[in-house]
Each structure stands twice: as structure tokens, then as C-alpha cells.
Amino acid sequence: MSRDYYIAGNWKMHKTRAEAVDLATKLVAELADGSHKYLIAPSFTSLEAVALIVKGTRIRLGAQNCASEEQGAHTGEVSVLQLKDVGVQTIILGHSERRHIYKEDDALINKKLLLALKHGFEIILCVGELLEERESGKAEAVCERQIVEGLKGVPAADLDRIVIAYEPVWAIGTGKTATPEDADAIHAYIRNLIGKLYGNEAAKKIIIQYGGSVKPENAAELMAKENIDGALVGGAALKAESFVAIAKFKAS
Ligand code: 13P
8 A cells, every 4th residue: 555554542531641651651662663653642731741752753742632723712722832832743633522522513623623734733634424324324425524624725735734534433432343344435435535625646645544443353454445544543542552453453
């Protein structure tokens, strides 16, 4: 495959600073000889401590969200300027937990994405359908809307800093994984959509991660699919052993 595999760990709202430092330290050691692209996204409170550990290694530092404004009276929010200041390189946006628990809509996600791009970040834009949307045959339409609206105003020149993560909501934290075939079908649909929006070269290059109950046991099988270029891992990213096993999957 011409695209590099990209394996990312989203630690969600887990780990104290000491626990985050401990996990990051193990990952740096274990993945020093890894051959793919890696990222870990700890909570805001651990970013600075983890930044010191991953600096200069092959593991990128990610944040799980950012504010839609640069600075100002926005109690409880964290700005791109603050994230840049502590060494964050990538920001995860539009995660289903942000969309569905915290009611972030496509317009807000798009505003955040444009601001993050302006400040030089790489973005992992998460998309994915709810169970009822899949069951009513709307999975592709939902992903299409989230991508078209999420990338509104993004010029082709910035597309190399965009990664898409397809995370069917019904597969997140449930132990239910989309079959590799089902996931690959949506990934192919997304790649085709990027082709329509940005042209064939962009479509060939864009990294599309799969997320939703990725584990050491299913990683290789998912990643063997033509359009699956990596993983955005939740639960299994919280232990060095399972994340390393996923990160070092053997491509077939
Ligand atoms: P799980 O791997 O725990 O299903 O979480 C996936 C996810 O939401 C990653 O962002």
C-alpha cells in the first residue's frame, strides 16, 4: 500500500498524570522500532507531561478536542494556542462522544477544524453513523454529510493535514466491530467522496483510520483491507501491551 499506516490511541477521560507518563514511557520504548505512524491523545491535564516523553520520538502528541475560538471568555474551553504551547501536533475533532453527548454539530466542528488548520495542526476528523442510521441504510449519507460539512472551506493544499477516522458509533466501546468488509465499504465510499471533492490524487493519499473496538485480535484483519489505513483505538490503547500489539500488527 502506498499510504503509511497510522495507529492512534485516544485515551479519552482516563489516567492521572502519573499513569499517563507511565504508559507513554512504555510506548516510547516499545514502539521505537515500530514501522508505522503513531499518535497518543491523553487528557488535557497530561499533555504537557506526556509531551516531554514523546518529543523527538516517532509518537505524535494529540489532543482530543479544542475550542472553536482562539482565546477569550470561554470558561472551561482549551484553545489551539494553548495546545500548540504544550507541544500538541494533532487534534481529534468530531469524535462521536463530542457529537452525541456534548451536542457538537457539523458547523461547530468545521469552525474548530478551520481554526486548527490555520494554526498548523494535523486533524483527525471523526465520522460515523448511529445504529439506527445504519439499520435504516443511512450510514453512507451520514458520513458524507459529516465530511462535506466538516471540511467546508478546507483548501486542497491543506488536505495533507487531514486524516479521517471512520468510527461507527455502535462499535465504540461495545466490543462490536464492523466486519472488515463493512468497514472497507464505507472507507471506499469516503475515499471516493474525497476524490469528488479534491481529486483522485488526494483520494489516493488520504489516510482513513477505522475506530470501534479495535483489538490485537482484529487489527491485522481490518488493516489488510485496501481502504483501511490505520486505527483510532480507545479501550485497547489504555494498556501498553494491547496498544503495542495493535501498533505492531503484521501487514498481510
Ligand atoms: P473503543 O476502541 O474503546 O471502541 O473506542 C474507539 C474510539 O472511540 C476511539 O476514538
